[in-house]
Amino acid sequence: MTSNRRTFAIISHPDAGKTTLTEKLLLQGGAIHLAGEVKARGQARRARSDWMKIEQQRGISVTSSVMTFERNGVTFNLLDTPGHEDFSEDTYRTLTAVDSAIMVIDAAKGIEPQTRKLFEVCRLRSVPIITFINKVDREGRPTFELLDEVADMLALDVSPQGWPVGMGGQFQGVLDFASNTVSRPEGPSREFLGKRDENLDLPEDIAEEAELAQVGYPEFDLEAYRNGDLTPVYFGSALKNFGVTELIEAIAEIAPPPRPQPAGEEEITPERDEVSGFIFKVQANMDPQHRDRIAFMRMVSGTFKRGMKLTPSGLGKPIAIHSPIMFFAQDREIADTAEAGDIIGIPNHGTLRVGDTLSEKNQIRFTGLPNFAPEILRRVQLRDPTKTKQLRKALDDLSEEGVIQVFYPEIGAQWIIGVVGQLQLEVLIARLEAEYKVEAGLEASPFSTARWISGSAEDVQTFEQFNRANLAKDREGDWVFMAKSPWDVNYQQEKNPSLTFSATKER
Ligand code: GDP
Numbered sequence: 122m123t124s125n126r127r128t129f130a131i132i133s134h135p136d137a138g139k140t141t142l143t144e145k146l147l148l149q150g151g152a153i154h155l156a157g158e159v160k161a162r163g164q165a166r167r168a169r170s171d172w173m174k175i176e177q178q179r180g181i182s183v184t185s186s187v188m189t190f191e192r193n194g195v196t197f198n199l200l201d202t203p204g205h206e207d208f209s210e211d212t213y214r215t216l217t218a219v220d221s222a223i224m225v226i227d228a229a230k231g232i233e234p235q236t237r238k239l240f241e242v243c244r245l246r247s248v249p250i251i252t253f254i255n256k257v258d259r260e261g262r263p264t265f266e267l268l269d270e271v272a273d274m275l276a277l278d279v280s281p282q283g284w285p286v287g288m289g290g291q292f293q294g295v296l297d298f299a300s301n302t303v304s305r306p307e308g309p310s311r312e313f314l315g316k317r318d319e320n321l322d323l324p325e326d327i328a329e330e331a332e333l334a335q336v337g338y339p340e341f342d343l344e345a346y347r348n349g350d351l352t353p354v355y356f357g358s359a360l361k362n363f364g365v366t367e368l369i370e371a372i373a374e375i376a377p378p379p380r381p382q383p384a385g386e387e388e389i390t391p392e393r394d395e396v397s398g399f400i401f402k403v404q405a406n407m408d409p410q411h412r413d414r415i416a417f418m419r420m421v422s423g424t425f426k427r428g429m430k431l432t433p434s435g436l437g438k439p440i441a442i443h444s445p446i447m448f449f450a451q452d453r454e455i456a457d458t459a460e461a462g463d464i465i466g467i468p469n470h471g472t473l474r475v476g477d478t479l480s481e482k483n484q485i486r487f488t489g490l491p492n493f494a495p496e497i498l499r500r501v502q503l504r505d506p507t508k509t510k511q512l513r514k515a516l517d518d519l520s521e522e523g524v525i526q527v528f529y530p531e532i533g534a535q536w537i538i539g540v541v542g543q544l545q546l547e548v549l550i551a552r553l554e555a556e557y558k559v560e561a562g563l564e565a566s567p568f569s570t571a572r573w574i575s576g577s578a579e580d581v582q583t584f585e586q587f588n589r590a591n592l593a594k595d596r597e598g599d600w601v602f603m604a605k606s607p608w609d610v611n612y613q614q615e616k617n618p619s620l621t622f623s624a625t626k627e628r
Contacts, residue, residue, distance in 0.1 A: 495539025
């Protein structure tokens with residue numbers, strides 16, 4: 122039996138329309154009844170601790186969450202990725218928990234930096250991508266130009282599944298190639314109300330373009346799409362609700378059901394009876410009154426039932442999961458059962474860590490949840506020296522959550538923290554103060570990036586002897602080369618060909 126689960130994320134550059142599209146998808150799934158609910162989801166959100174203020178002040182989403190909805194017998198799990206350009210490892214890891222992604226592109230802008238960055242992360246794991254070119258109700262760039270840009274910049278085959286009939290002031294609707302019908306705007310707000318016009322009567326230039334497009338670009342090929350080599354392209358307007366039905370139907374029809382996950386030499390398939398999953402995100406202190414944490418587990422196999430005992434790989438002894446949380450779009454609900462592809466939230470007090478495998482027999486270890494080399498490194502400066510212990514605890518906690526990475530240099534007492542985006546630094550300082558009562562500052566560090574070192578014990582030791590000033594250990598005690606520049610990395614790599622300098626570390 123094929124699973125009816127579709128677990129996916131939306132990747133886009135800020136302002137491309139991810140939030141608007143999310144709302145419309147949820148509306149289609151009957152999950153919410155009023156547009157505009159996504160950004161202010163529920164009480165729980167407002168009650169979270171102080172650092173969320175950063176999120177509110179800037180109107181951006183630092184945290185990822187999960188939205189589950191159903192439509193025509195298909196269960197969709199939409200994992201939210203933060204839309205701000207300063208993103209964290211959190212974002213990357215969320216993409217390790219999905220089976221496919223929707224790439225939203227603004228028709229006036231084309232491929233933007235964040236879209237590209239997130240796309241590259243998807244490519245690392247061959248995550249299949251459906252492209253949605255949004256805002257066709259406004260004046261955009263020529264359609265051919267947009268398609269060619271996706272193809273060239275991302276080195277992907279593009280296969281348009283429809284065509285906008287005019288854009289901006291000339292916009293008349295979207296032609297669907299498969300049914301050869303046009304969905305047209307209607308009513309005072311000119312929303313698409315579900316009727317399709319079979320009386321095509323297209324303007325001549327549009328008819329010609331559409332024909333050219335159908336012969337000029339590759340036909341849709343399921344295998345190429347699922348391998349991440351081809352992207353089907355849909356056109357629409359999230360705001361006006363055009364093309365959203367086609368998109369959701371496409372996800373139901375072609376997006377892959379839960380995929381097998383690598384576990385060392387093995388692959389764990391969703392059909393396996395044993396319950397297993399991995400933690401891709403931990404969110405601490407969601408409720409400032411209680412120091413609780415929610416670990417987000419992506420189910421890989423088996424059918425989970427409430428109260429079941431699972432063994433976290435990091436702990437070695439089983440824990441009973443009595444109050445798992447599922448994420449139906451309106452409210453958090455207690456889960457009774459969950460299957461491969463589903464996400465469950467597991468409340469805990471710090472026992473579960475990002476990268477942990479949970480399983481019934483404790484024999485599976487999922488691999489491929491990477492740490493990424495930080496792009497910004499800073500020294501932590503404690504304002505009150507009596508608080509060293511608290512600081513260490515806080516840094517350990519926050520690195521466990523994947524908010525930051527911590528490096529302990531071989532020489533010198535000042536710890537170095539690494540992040541992928543600037544925003545994480547602000548989150549760090551705010552959370553140190555709010556949750557740990559530690560006042561700290563950050564100062565420049567002489568390093569600009571870091572690489573995990575691996576090789577034979579002997580080679581590593583030799584390297585260590587000569588490079589102490591540039592060595593640190595990460596939280597797990599693994600060696601890290603702290604580089605002053607990317608050039609520095611290349612230089613050392615050439616000088617030490619027997620060592621590997623890795624920009625990611627697999628857990
Ligand atoms: P996000 O940052 O990607 O989540 O983008 P939002 O969904 O918040 O949208 C950014 C802005 O673009 C908002 O002002 C939306 O109203 C607008 N927008 C989103 N989709 C469309 C669309 O299809 N057409 C038009 N004209 N505007 C849109």
